[in-house]
Amino acid sequence: MKRIAILGSTGSIGTQALEVVREQPEHFQVELLTCGNRVDALIEQALEFKPNAVVIGDAAQLPRVKDALFAHGIKAYAGAEALEQAVAMEDIDIVLTALVGFAGLRPTLAAIEAGKSIALANKETLVVAGDLVTKAARAKGVNIYPVDSEHSAIFQCLAGEWSNPIEKIVLTASGGPFRGKSRDELAGITKVQALKHPNWEMGAKITIDSATLMNKGLEAIEAKWLFNLRADQIEIVVHPQSIIHSMVQFRDGSMKAQMGLPDMKLPIQYALAYPERLPTTWPRFDFTRYPALTFEQPDTVTFRNLALALAALDQGGNAPCVLNAANEVAVELFLKDAIGFLEMSDLVEHCLQRIEHITNPSLDDLFASDAEARRLARERVPA
Ligand code: NAD
Ligand code: MG
Numbered sequence: 077m078k079r080i081a082i083l084g085s086t087g088s089i090g091t092q093a094l095e096v097v098r099e100q101p102e103h104f105q106v107e108l109l110t111c112g113n114r115v116d117a118l119i120e121q122a123l124e125f126k127p128n129a130v131v132i133g134d135a136a137q138l139p140r141v142k143d144a145l146f147a148h149g150i151k152a153y154a155g156a157e158a159l160e161q162a163v164a165m166e167d168i169d170i171v172l173t174a175l176v177g178f179a180g181l182r183p184t185l186a187a188i189e190a191g192k193s194i195a196l197a198n199k200e201t202l203v204v205a206g207d208l209v210t211k212a213a214r215a216k217g218v219n220i221y222p223v224d225s226e227h228s229a230i231f232q233c234l235a236g237e238w239s240n241p242i243e244k245i246v247l248t249a250s251g252g253p254f255r256g257k258s259r260d261e262l263a264g265i266t267k268v269q270a271l272k273h274p275n276w277e278m279g280a281k282i283t284i285d286s287a288t289l290m291n292k293g294l295e296a297i298e299a300k301w302l303f304n305l306r307a308d309q310i311e312i313v314v315h316p317q318s319i320i321h322s323m324v325q326f327r328d329g330s331m332k333a334q335m336g337l338p339d340m341k342l343p344i345q346y347a348l349a350y351p352e353r354l355p356t357t358w359p360r361f362d363f364t365r366y367p368a369l370t371f372e373q374p375d376t377v378t379f380r381n382l383a384l385a386l387a388a389l390d391q392g393g394n395a396p397c398v399l400n401a402a403n404e405v406a407v408e409l410f411l412k413d414a415i416g417f418l419e420m421s422d423l424v425e426h427c428l429q430r431i432e433h434i435t436n437p438s439l440d441d442l443f444a445s446d447a448e449a450r451r452l453a454r455e456r457v458p459a
Pocket of ligand 2: 225226
């Protein structure tokens, strides 16, 4: 029985994690649920899964949550500090970080400090502070299990290969809903169009990142830290069917791929149950329904976000942190119809060009770079 904390339990990954728990009650016990402001959904989840405690982001709603859960013996807290304390609770074995953006950094570090295993969905944490986070994990002897489907695929390919060096990895990308479109066509894309992903149903932020290919750039940086790779060992290939979730090539030239229907429940369950594979009744992949699996080069000229992210990966230091912060603001502004689809890359580039490069940033440096990038981005596009 593993006792788990789910940070961001009301989101896309969070609710799918709870489906996994619901299907495997003899393997998982929920100890902590947290959310930003979807408090009604959180209360409902708490009444079903009976965690020890819940934490919400919005303190104004705390009295209502306490009222709903007190009689059931479930404690309720609010705020970022409460979240950092809650992940350290004694009865938690593994923390699933399924909250979105830079907000995941502090609670992830707090969980590592407390010696908890991490099931990492919140890729922004590794993008921003991969060096510090992986060093902290090594120092504490904490394992970080990837939840992102591509990284789970690589992790699954590496089982039994721990002493064999990786020659390269190939991250697959669906190409998003606008694959093949020209920059002229992209200029007029609306948020309604961008929020429709062909293969995956996800939260709004990652859905937009998938449409701009920023998501694949963030994943390249995430992979660098998870698997200790150089930038030149990370290749990206567009594979529109999303059946091969990613690949590893070893030094004898052999390439392993992990395949299956696109369903995040599998990588979530693999991360939580590792090293065991638990039985499921989910739909199986059928070759006759996919007579062709196809591959093409990503178009980094049209999808400039991917080029910017790969440049930040090369540059290292605080560049990925600046890229991430500018992108979080850009996505938020695009979702408010304040900027167009292509202007998201303009905003990211604007911030990357202006913020001073720091080669070995401390945690304080990263918080400062994050704040500075957000300020610059908002200054350029006044609300
Ligand atoms: P989502 O928007 O659906 O859910 C986010 C969750 O985090 C919600 O529960 C929300 O209440 C909570 N939250 C948001 N801001 C918060 C804050 N400041 N403090 C505390 N809680 C906060 O997002 P998602 O699609 O589930 O993605 C979560 C993470 O997983 C992201 O980092 C994303 O890149 C990654 N990821 C998602 C998918 C997917 O299929 N959805 C796949 C791979 C990786
Ligand atoms: Mg992914």
